[in-house]
Amino acid sequence: MLIRPKEGILDPQGKAVEGALPALGFEGIGHVRVGRMVELEAEDPERLAELCEKLLANPLIEDFEIERIDGDG
Amino acid sequence: MRWGVLQFPGSCDERDALHACGLAGEAQLIWHEERDLDGVDAIVVPGGFSYGDYLRAGAIARFSPAMEAVAEFAAGGGPVLGICNGFQVLCEAGLLPGALLRNDGLRFICRQTDLIAAGAESPFLAGIEEGERISIPVKHGEGRYYAPPAMLEELEANRRVAFRYAPGQNPNGSVNDIAGVVNEAGNVLGLMPHPEHAVDPLTGSTDGLRLFSAASSALANA
Numbered sequence: 001m002l003i004r005p006k007e008g009i010l011d012p013q014g015k016a017v018e019g020a021l022p023a024l025g026f027e028g029i030g031h032v033r034v035g036r037m038v039e040l041e042a043e044d045p046e047r048l049a050e051l052c053e054k055l056l057a058n059p060l061i062e063d064f065e066i067e068r069i070d071g072d073g
Numbered sequence: 074m075r076w077g078v079l080q081f082p083g084s085c086d087e088r089d090a091l092h093a094c095g096l097a098g099e100a101q102l103i104w105h106e107e108r109d110l111d112g113v114d115a116i117v118v119p120g121g122f123s124y125g126d127y128l129r130a131g132a133i134a135r136f137s138p139a140m141e142a143v144a145e146f147a148a149g150g151g152p153v154l155g156i157c158n159g160f161q162v163l164c165e166a167g168l169l170p171g172a173l174l175r176n177d178g179l180r181f182i183c184r185q186t187d188l189i190a191a192g193a194e195s196p197f198l199a200g201i202e203e204g205e206r207i208s209i210p211v212k213h214g215e216g217r218y219y220a221p222p223a224m225l226e227e228l229e230a231n232r233r234v235a236f237r238y239a240p241g242q243n244p245n246g247s248v249n250d251i252a253g254v255v256n257e258a259g260n261v262l263g264l265m266p267h268p269e270h271a272v273d274p275l276t277g278s279t280d281g282l283r284l285f286s287a288a289s290s291a292l293a294n295a
Contacts, residue, residue, distance in 0.1 A: 009219065012177050012178070016179055055128070055136075058129055058132070058165070061219060
């Protein structure tokens with residue numbers, strides 16, 4: 001699951017990262033947003049969206065995407 | 074009047090909350106695994122870093138047995154005060170609207186702050202007039218109150234903002250300078266500043282005690 005701050009919500013963490021980039025010689029990078037990724041193994045992937053809505057993300061402030069990787073990992 | 078103060082792994086303000094409640098009645102701790110609130114008359118969800126604030130502040134604590142009991146208690150009209158991390162827990166639990174985000178300056182902030190009462194009605198706010206200024210400390214890293222525009226409009230229209238940071242003192246970028254809000258019925262109040270740290274002249278202000286005393290009086294007269 002990829003969870004990130006909703007568009008339009010100030011992300012000070014992203015701003016801080018963005019502000020540090022020029023000093024490191026990285027030019028031309030903007031709109032940095034810091035989210036988080038949750039990896040898990042699920043027997044019933046159908047319920048993962050519900051899991052995101054109820055716990056892993058706060059739908060008021062965060063968007064989430066689910067990427068499914070099938071197999072035994 | 075008996076107060077119950079929740080205690081999660083990672084709580085750190087429950088002792089001060091217990092002391093503040095003790096000045097306005099009797100007070101006891103309630104461990105997060107308790108499903109039984111032991112018949113207390115009011116609940117404080119204290120500050121700290123419940124469950125290490127893992128995932129998001131308050132996100133895990135809301136699923137504790139004690140919080141299930143608190144949700145039922147609140148639905149029945151019982152007074153619930155959430156302070157700092159307690160406010161975050163109540164928002165995550167859906168007992169209060171909105172969310173608390175990382176401070177806009179990224180820093181953890183610890184300082185005395187003036188708040189202006191914004192006119193919400195609640196047992197914790199009885200006797201505090203709209204526009205009145207009180208001085209209590211803030212100490213948090215994730216206190217930027219946020220509500221989506223439609224929710225915010227509804228909160229303002231229905232006078233559910235309890236306190237705003239005084240002009241020029243918004244420490245964290247909270248929308249509309251909001252420091253605390255109440256639920257629709259007014260029995261649940263959450264705020265980022267710490268009234269339990271302002272109950273003794275030794276620490277500079279006793280304004281915080283007014284919230285605890287107000288609830289005690291309101292219940293005694295009910």
